[in-house]
Amino acid sequence: xxxxxxxxxxxxxxxxxxxxxxxxxxxxxxxxxxxxxxxxxxxxxxxxxxxxxxxxxxxxxxxxxxxxxxxxxxxxxxxxxxxxxxxxxxxxxxxxxxxxxxxxxxxxxxx
Amino acid sequence: xxxxxxxxxxxxxxxxxxxxxxxxxxxxxxxxxxxxxxxxxxxxxxxxxxxxxxxxxxxxxxxxxxxxxxxxxxxxxxxxxxxxxxxxxxxxxxxxxxxxxxxxxxxxxxxxxx
Numbered sequence: 310x311x312x313x314x315x316x317x318x319x320x321x322x323x324x325x326x327x328x329x330x331x332x333x334x335x336x337x338x339x340x341x342x343x344x345x346x347x348x349x350x351x352x353x354x355x356x357x358x359x360x361x362x363x364x365x366x367x368x369x370x371x372x373x374x375x376x377x378x379x380x381x382x383x384x385x386x387x388x389x390x391x392x393x394x395x396x397x398x399x400x401x402x403x404x405x406x407x408x409x410x411x412x413x414x415x416x417x418x419x420x
Numbered sequence: 421x422x423x424x425x426x427x428x429x430x431x432x433x434x435x436x437x438x439x440x441x442x443x444x445x446x447x448x449x450x451x452x453x454x455x456x457x458x459x460x461x462x463x464x465x466x467x468x469x470x471x472x473x474x475x476x477x478x479x480x481x482x483x484x485x486x487x488x489x490x491x492x493x494x495x496x497x498x499x500x501x502x503x504x505x506x507x508x509x510x511x512x513x514x515x516x517x518x519x520x521x522x523x524x525x526x527x528x529x530x531x532x533x534x
Contacts, residue, residue, distance in 0.1 A: 311462070338520065339520040341520075341522070341523070343525075349527070350424075350511060350525040350526060350527050350528055351463065351511070351525045352525070353522045353523065353524060353525075356520055356521075356522055358520055396462055396463065398463075400520060403519065403520060404518055404519060404520075406453075406468045406475055406476045406518060407465050407468060407476055407478065407479065408453075408463075408465060408523070409465065410462040410463040410464070410465075411462055412461065412462050413461075413462050
């Protein structure tokens with residue numbers, strides 16, 4: 310089943326924070342986060358493995374709660390360049406041979 | 421260091437024709453994945469290949485679609501007798517190895533069937 314992302318869309322002013330959630334009905338081994346700008350390829354952000362770890366990349370970080378089968382992506386002090394659609398890809402097996410992507414969260418950052 | 425390359429970037433085919441989409445993975449990567457994306461939708465897994473092997477094709481339609489990744493040369497996604505519903509963006513991704521490694525995406529091929 311496709312993971313559910315929330316919210317579906319969000320509009321921020323530059324400098325504001327946002328949280329994007331990804332929930333799965335299946336037990337997960339890893340969660341992969343990507344950002345895609347309109348008409349472009351998805352760009353890899355980070356992978357989280359089961360174990361409840363939290364990862365960070367500049368002002369973007371994420372957590373993974375394997376018991377709840379959820380991951381959250383945290384965008385801090387958003388910049389205009391953060392605009393795009395964010396997808397989580399879930400992997401229940403550990404092989405990552407078949408990522409199942411959510412429907413996406415469209416983020417728009419304005420001045 | 422070249423990334424994942426796909427060609428053509430745009431492809432227009434009439435109904436009934438064949439479409440061939442090519443993907444060259446990042447240097448050193450031997451694992452290739454194909455995804456399809458309809459407008460305003462997420463990415464749908466199609467097939468996972470290693471050199472000369474199809475590992476998982478569970479997302480591929482049973483008819484008209486085939487994929488290969490030969491020992492030499494790019495991976496090819498082939499769609500025979502295209503229909504309007506095949507119009508989509510087709511993305512290829514590659515990874516260093518199987519398992520939970522990051523997948524790097526190419527720029528995609530936008531197929532339009534007229």
